[in-house]
Amino acid sequence: MHSFVGVLFVGLAAVLLAAGPAQAGTRSLPPLFRESGALENPNFRFDARADDLNYRLPNNTLPIHYDVELTTNVHDGTKKFTGKVQIDVTIVEATTTLVLHKRQLNILSAKIESATSASEDLTISYEEEREFLTLTRKTNVNFEKDTEWKVTLEYEGELRTDNGGFYLSTYTDADGNERYLAITQFESTDARHAFPCYDEPNKRATFTITINHSPTYTAISNMPVDTSKTISGKTVFQKTVNMPTYLLAFIVSDFVYTEGVLNDTPQRIYSRPGTKNEQEWALVSGMLILERLAEYYNVDFALPKIDQAAIPDFAAGAMENWGLATYREEYMLYNKDTSTVTTQTNIASIIAHEYCHQWFGNYVAVHWWTYLWLKEGFATLFSYKAVDAAYPEWGVWQQFQTDDYQSALTNDASDYPRPMTHYVQKPSEIAMSYGTVTYAKAGSVLNMWNHALTDKVFQRGLHNYLDANQYSSAVEEQLFLAIQTAAKEENYEIPAKIEDMLGSWSRQGGYPLLTVTRNYNNGSFTVTQSSFHNNKNTVTQKSWYIPFNYAHQSNPDFRDTEASHYLLNVPSVRVDAKLDKEDWLILNKQSTGYYRINYDEENWKLIIDGLIKSPYKIHPRNRAQLMHDAYRFSASNRLAHSVLLDMMTYLPKEDQYAPWSTANGIINVYNRYLSGDAKYYDFQMFVAEIVTPIYEKLGINDVPGEHHYQKYTRNAVINMACLAGIQSCLTETKNKLKALVQHGTPIEANVQSQIYCNGLKQSGDDVFQYVFNQLMDSTDQAFRRVLISSLGCSQNEKQLKSYLESSIDKDNKLRNQERITILSPVYSRGSVGLMATIDFLDEHWDEYGNLNTGFGGTNPLNDALGGMSLYVVNTEQEKRLLALVDKVKSSEHVSSSLEASVKYNIQSNFDWLKSNRDPLINWFQSFNIKSGASAVISSSSMAISTLLLLVISRLF
Numbered sequence: 001m002h003s004f005v006g007v008l009f010v011g012l013a014a015v016l017l018a019a020g021p022a023q024a025g026t027r028s029l030p031p032l033f034r035e036s037g038a039l040e041n042p043n044f045r046f047d048a049r050a051d052d053l054n055y056r057l058p059n060n061t062l063p064i065h066y067d068v069e070l071t072t073n074v075h076d077g078t079k080k081f082t083g084k085v086q087i088d089v090t091i092v093e094a095t096t097t098l099v100l101h102k103r104q105l106n107i108l109s110a111k112i113e114s115a116t117s118a119s120e121d122l123t124i125s126y127e128e129e130r131e132f133l134t135l136t137r138k139t140n141v142n143f144e145k146d147t148e149w150k151v152t153l154e155y156e157g158e159l160r161t162d163n164g165g166f167y168l169s170t171y172t173d174a175d176g177n178e179r180y181l182a183i184t185q186f187e188s189t190d191a192r193h194a195f196p197c198y199d200e201p202n203k204r205a206t207f208t209i210t211i212n213h214s215p216t217y218t219a220i221s222n223m224p225v226d227t228s229k230t231i232s233g234k235t236v237f238q239k240t241v242n243m244p245t246y247l248l249a250f251i252v253s254d255f256v257y258t259e260g261v262l263n264d265t266p267q268r269i270y271s272r273p274g275t276k277n278e279q280e281w282a283l284v285s286g287m288l289i290l291e292r293l294a295e296y297y298n299v300d301f302a303l304p305k306i307d308q309a310a311i312p313d314f315a316a317g318a319m320e321n322w323g324l325a326t327y328r329e330e331y332m333l334y335n336k337d338t339s340t341v342t343t344q345t346n347i348a349s350i351i352a353h354e355y356c357h358q359w360f361g362n363y364v365a366v367h368w369w370t371y372l373w374l375k376e377g378f379a380t381l382f383s384y385k386a387v388d389a390a391y392p393e394w395g396v397w398q399q400f401q402t403d404d405y406q407s408a409l410t411n412d413a414s415d416y417p418r419p420m421t422h423y424v425q426k427p428s429e430i431a432m433s434y435g436t437v438t439y440a441k442a443g444s445v446l447n448m449w450n451h452a453l454t455d456k457v458f459q460r461g462l463h464n465y466l467d468a469n470q471y472s473s474a475v476e477e478q479l480f481l482a483i484q485t486a487a488k489e490e491n492y493e494i495p496a497k498i499e500d501m502l503g504s505w506s507r508q509g510g511y512p513l514l515t516v517t518r519n520y521n522n523g524s525f526t527v528t529q530s531s532f533h534n535n536k537n538t539v540t541q542k543s544w545y546i547p548f549n550y551a552h553q554s555n556p557d558f559r560d561t562e563a564s565h566y567l568l569n570v571p572s573v574r575v576d577a578k579l580d581k582e583d584w585l586i587l588n589k590q591s592t593g594y595y596r597i598n599y600d601e602e603n604w605k606l607i608i609d610g611l612i613k614s615p616y617k618i619h620p621r622n623r624a625q626l627m628h629d630a631y632r633f634s635a636s637n638r639l640a641h642s643v644l645l646d647m648m649t650y651l652p653k654e655d656q657y658a659p660w661s662t663a664n665g666i667i668n669v670y671n672r673y674l675s676g677d678a679k680y681y682d683f684q685m686f687v688a689e690i691v692t693p694i695y696e697k698l699g700i701n702d703v704p705g706e707h708h709y710q711k712y713t714r715n716a717v718i719n720m721a722c723l724a725g726i727q728s729c730l731t732e733t734k735n736k737l738k739a740l741v742q743h744g745t746p747i748e749a750n751v752q753s754q755i756y757c758n759g760l761k762q763s764g765d766d767v768f769q770y771v772f773n774q775l776m777d778s779t780d781q782a783f784r785r786v787l788i789s790s791l792g793c794s795q796n797e798k799q800l801k802s803y804l805e806s807s808i809d810k811d812n813k814l815r816n817q818e819r820i821t822i823l824s825p826v827y828s829r830g831s832v833g834l835m836a837t838i839d840f841l842d843e844h845w846d847e848y849g850n851l852n853t854g855f856g857g858t859n860p861l862n863d864a865l866g867g868m869s870l871y872v873v874n875t876e877q878e879k880r881l882l883a884l885v886d887k888v889k890s891s892e893h894v895s896s897s898l899e900a901s902v903k904y905n906i907q908s909n910f911d912w913l914k915s916n917r918d919p920l921i922n923w924f925q926s927f928n929i930k931s932g933a934s935a936v937i938s939s940s941s942m943a944i945s946t947l948l949l950l951v952i953s954r955l956f
């Protein structure tokens with residue numbers, strides 16, 4: 001499953017800001033995709049239940065085959081459906097009972113029969129807590145070991161409206177009529193809502209699905225239609241391969257499709273009528289990526305076809321159902337005239353994620369959800385690796401670094417980080433596993449070993465793993481064994497057992513800090529490992545097997561990323577590198593190792609000199625990571641702020657995406673803390689100084705044909721330039737939005753987010769209303785997301801209040817999945833928005849808390865309050881927010897830990913200000929004195945514009 005980009009607009013800051021220890025409700029919405037999202041799992045329940053029950057099914061009976069027949073009249077909006085399931089079971093141990101899962105279904109009858117025994121009725125009982133459906137033989141005579149039986153259950157249920165299980169989705173057609181469709185989302189524990197079943201990932205079986213529906217609708221599922229049995233209004237599908245329940249899927253709709261075939265595997269793209277012209281990109285990318293993955297794994301795709309469908313209402317980002325992947329519309333539909341390059345690249349990478357699962361997760365399942373990373377880690381890695389194979393000119397690894405690697409490093413450094421392999425049992429615990437550690441960290445750790453052991457060994461290891469465990473399920477030891485075998489087969493010498501090396505990363509949380517100390521007399525250096533926590537005062541005793549390598553100034557070759565050295569579960573190692581004492585030394589070429597590195601003071605100086613004089617001698621991913629590490633070290637008092645800030649003065653020579661994205665993240669964090677400061681102007685001057693050259697080069701207009709990183713970089717640069725108050729940025733963004741409103745002059749899609757946001761900061765009610773109306777009228781979900789984020793940029797209290805109220809106005813055209821995304825863009829954009837959100841919730845907290853109840857995700861009220869606490873930077877804001885929390889804390893919408901985590905987050909912000917504010921401001925002031933004179937001489941326009949910004953920036 002692909003998690004949903006929760007709050008993209010604060011994503012950059014979130015990459016740098018660490019979570020508090022109380023994850024639930026605060027940073028757990030951010031987990032956000034780059035940090036995973038609360039919406040990602042529809043089974044989420046807030047509080048773990050306090051009991052010791054075993055939630056696993058007994059293993060005394062097992063399913064072999066299911067015949068599932070469902071009847072739905074969804075075409076007219078009917079929610080009720082009926083079902084009949086026949087399950088062939090085998091008796092492993094003699095028993096009088098069969099135990100299955102079901103959720104929210106009414107069982108009408110239960111019978112059992114065998115080849116030699118007539119049909120008999122079973123007694124039905126149900127336990128709500130574990131969702132166990134127990135069927136007991138009335139005669140109390142055992143079903144004997146090694147016998148086979150056919151269980152028949154008839155039942156009825158309702159299509160859900162919270163995007164989980166078998167559910168209802170709607171859209172408005174071209175004539176303005178509401179249209180309905182029924183679709184499924186089963187991962188992790190919702191197949192049991194469509195039919196009673198053994199709903200655990202290792203309980204594989206075959207399935208024959210039959211769906212009765214209106215002849216005006218069509219049904220699709222994992223397998224092709226069985227044309228010999230299908231008639232109008234009744235669709236029968238071919239029998240599936242042996243597979244887990246959670247990967248089943250079916251869609252009953254009036255969708256339209258396009259089709260292509262590559263290597264004998266037909267692929268179709270399904271979406272609502274009117275969007276057929278937006279299917280081509282997903283179709284072409286899907287065909288290319290499936291082929292590349294099959295080539296890399298050297299394992300054919302297992303099914304006769306694969307379809308992809310775009311669903312109007314979808315809680316996760318996408319879902320890897322075997323042979324029928326499903327997506328949010330914005331992650332599948334691409335319009336070459338109106339979509340952004342971000343939409344285009346996202347679609348390719350999310351398809352790669354879901355298609356990777358066709359092998360990692362589907363062909364080989366996880367034995368239990370404890371090992372969720374065994375599928376999500378690979379899907380994260382291959383969402384880059386497969387796209388890189390399909391579109392090598394994109395250079396995806398810079399994006400891997402900013403979106404996944406840095407996010408993992410930031411969020412995997414709390415006081416008690418959870419390990420990748422982490423025991424879970426209940427649905428609520430399983431749901432909590434869909435976060436940064438399982439996705440971004442596991443992807444980063446796998447990427448590290450991919451490089452350290454060479455692609456040759458890694459690739460063969462994956463082939464071995466897939467081959468050995470096909471149509472079955474696996475635990476991590478089977479992966480380790482497969483790589484160990486590959487090393488042997490490739491005659492590749494490894495310094496320790498693969499299980500010891502990789503297990504040291506999967507079985508303990510967090511990651512190491514490498515401290516590098518050079519001996520400038522003899523040219524050697526020593527690398528010492530310790531456990532890294534964002535909080536410097538947290539000390540834990542952990543040790544890893546760490547691969548590393550290095551480059552230095554006289555040999556600045558960053559190409560070979562294989563491990564040249566290891567720290568094999570020992571505290572330190574000395575490398576006799578014979579370095580020139582004038583040379584900089586940089587460990588971790590291309591930043592593929594999953595750890596942070598601190599150097600001695602002299603080496604930091606040499607690196608900074610090197611960056612300022614010849615930045616291109618250092619790999620762009622290392623340039624980005626040097627800033628990312630230095631930020632984290634300075635924010636936690638491990639390193640002087642001057643190291644980071646001196647380093648950032650090289651940026652006027654920088655033109656690559658990853659370094660600029662990292663710098664933008666740092667500047668956004670500083671802005672969050674300093675925007676209300678009396679000396680804010682000194683910070684803006686610094687930003688203007690470093691960003692002006694690239695701002696003048698890129699400007700605010702999209703340039704057709706340029707590399708997409710150029711477009712991404714432009715967006716980061718516009719953000720920084722306007723934040724710094726550079727006059728032309730303020731004027732041009734405002735005018736561009738005005739030209740749209742007054743003359744209908746379109747804004748290029750690729751700069752929309754920045755133009756709308758910065759324009760709305762400076763605009764009146766007419767412009768605000770125009771943009772709001774655009775949101776109400778648009779059917780393009782990616783564009784709607786841009787508008788939802790941008791409207792929160794307004795700095796006008798009245799505008800923001802009306803916008804906040806739209807979240808609970810059920811008469812407007814917001815989708816339920818959108819309503820809960822309105823608040824974050826408002827409260828994360830400064831004090832006006834934060835206070836307006838507090839006012840809004842003070843009045844409407846109950847209505848807001850009711851927006852998404854039951855199985856539909858974390859409670860939005862709880863998420864909002866936790867999220868808001870991350871933006872509190874003064875005592876007035878603190879007083880207001882705590883009063884609000886006090887008011888709602890006993891309501892059912894919020895968790896019992898909310899108040900503590902809100903207080904923790906606020907205190908963390910105050911602590912941050914206490915230790916960072918003065919050193920930063922002092923440095924900015926002395927820098928501005930030094931550079932100010934030269935700026936006037938070298939660039940009078942810049943000096944003038946930065947003076948003007950003072951006046952302008954105070955206006956919003």
Ligand SMILES: [Zn+2]
Pocket residue numbers: 001002003320353357375376379
């Ligand atoms: Zn996934």
